[in-house]
Amino acid sequence: MRDKKPFVRNDEKPVQKQRFIIQALFSLLVIWIGIEFHFFIKSVEADEAVLAYRPPGVEGFLPISALMSLFYWALSGHIHLVHPAGLFILVAIILVSLLFGKSFCSWLCPIGYLVEMAGEFGEKLFGRRIKPWAWLDYPLRSLKYLLFFFFAYSIFTMTEADLKSFLDSPYNVIADIKMYDFFRNITLFSFVVITALLLLSVVIRNFWCRYLCPYGALLGMISFFSPMKIKRDKVTCIDCGLCTKACPSSIKVDKTGIVLSDECTSCMNCIDVCPVKDALIMKDMVTKKKIEKKYIFAAIVLTFIVVTGTAMLLGTWSSNVPDQEYKRLYKDRELIDHS
Ligand code: SF4
Ligand code: SF4
Known part of the structure; x- marks a missing residue:
């Protein structure tokens, strides 16, 4: 057994407040987008001359x-301009995950934020965190991978021509309008399913993200390639177990040297609660250097802004679908539904 170093208190400021603020701001941005889109649809419905x-x-x-x-x-070398913003948002999310692990889930994703709030509420309500038994947890966690591989297989076996044909199709052009319709005319069944998922996230921490989100599955796999990893110093660690207790992803941080888990969301809760200076750090495994928490969260936000901002500057952010086409497809959307 190695000798322990003298205890030095961790006096670094926690970053959870900043994380909460960034999540909240990002969620507000999404709500704002939803409101703008609502007025867009209203103008389409009213057949206004300028939408x-x-x-x-x-x-x-x-x-x-x-x-x-x-x-x-990737196949054609061309950016498809029907939903280019969706493409660049995905690129930004993938890049953020490559650089900083699955951090999109805990720093930016509005659904992740909602699910986390539900979990916090549940903990306050029940006074503890409920975690399914390991024999149930592992198969449930594989569900999101099954969903992701189903979509990935369907997409990655398509030819360039098939992809173009789908991306150009009326179905894809008004996919956003149909999503709006889904929530506007939500069926009782869909409402019950969404409510059940939210309630499950109150009872079981991160239920949606941990077990069902295919996006999370993709980002979890990408995060293995990220150079940023949570590292525990076994010499200075006092085995208090606070990191494991604080981890929203139920990772046994106090039993590991380097956190290598598809569930780690780089939330840095574990580092914040660790009482020993540098017993837990975010380490760049390439340069072998500790990265300050404040730089990590600034870089996560900046990476997202740089990618989406570049798309805006290059003129590849807004859709090239003309207003007249939206109006025509909107009127025909029931037919498109059933075509
Ligand atoms: S290991 Fe640390 S950074 Fe990763 S999810 Fe758990 S608390 Fe967050
Ligand atoms: S919080 Fe975790 S890493 Fe820090 S001293 Fe306690 S057991 Fe060790």
């Missing part, structure tokens, strides 16, 4: 279309 502004950010909620667009870009 209201259609916020391109709404395409962030079309991940399948974005994945197809990304694959089409």
Whole structure:
């Protein structure tokens, strides 16, 4: 057994407040996008001569279309311009995950934020965190991978021509409008399913993200290639177990040297609660250097802004679908539904 170093208190400021603020701001941005899109639809319905502004950010909620667009870009070298913002949001999320692990889930994703709030509420309500038994947890965690591989197989076996044909199709062009219709005319069944998922996230921490989100599955796999890893110093660690207790992803941080888990979201909760200076750090495994927490969260936000901002500057952010086409397809959308 190695000798322990003298105890030095961790006096670094926690970053959870900043994380909460960034999550909240990002969620507010998404709500704002939703409001703008609502007025866009109203102007389409009213057949106005000049339609209201259609916020391109709404395409962030079309991940399948974005994945197809990304694959089409890789095969053809061309950016498909029906939902280009969706493509660049996906690129930004992938890049953030490559650089900083699955950090999109805990720093930016509005659904992750909602699910986390539900979990916090549940903990306050029940006074503890409920975690399924390991024999149930592992198979449930594989569900999101099954969902992801189902979509990935369907997409990655398509030819360039098939992809173009789908991306150009009326179905894809008004996919955002159909998503809006889904929530506007939500069926009782869909409402019950969504409510059940939210309630399950109150009872079981991160239920949606941990077990069902295919996006999380993709980002979890990408995160293995990230150079940023949580590292525990076994010499200075006093085995208090606070990190494991604080981890929202139920990772046994106090039993590991380097956290290598597809569930780690780089939330840095574990580092914040660790009482010993540098017993837990975020380490760049390439340069072998500790990275300050404040730089990590600034870099996560900046990476997202740089990618989406570049798309805006290059003129590849807004859709090239003309207003007249939206109006025509909107009127025919029931037919498109059943075609
Ligand atoms: S290991 Fe640390 S950074 Fe990773 S999810 Fe758990 S608390 Fe967050
Ligand atoms: S919080 Fe975790 S890493 Fe820090 S001293 Fe306690 S057991 Fe060790």
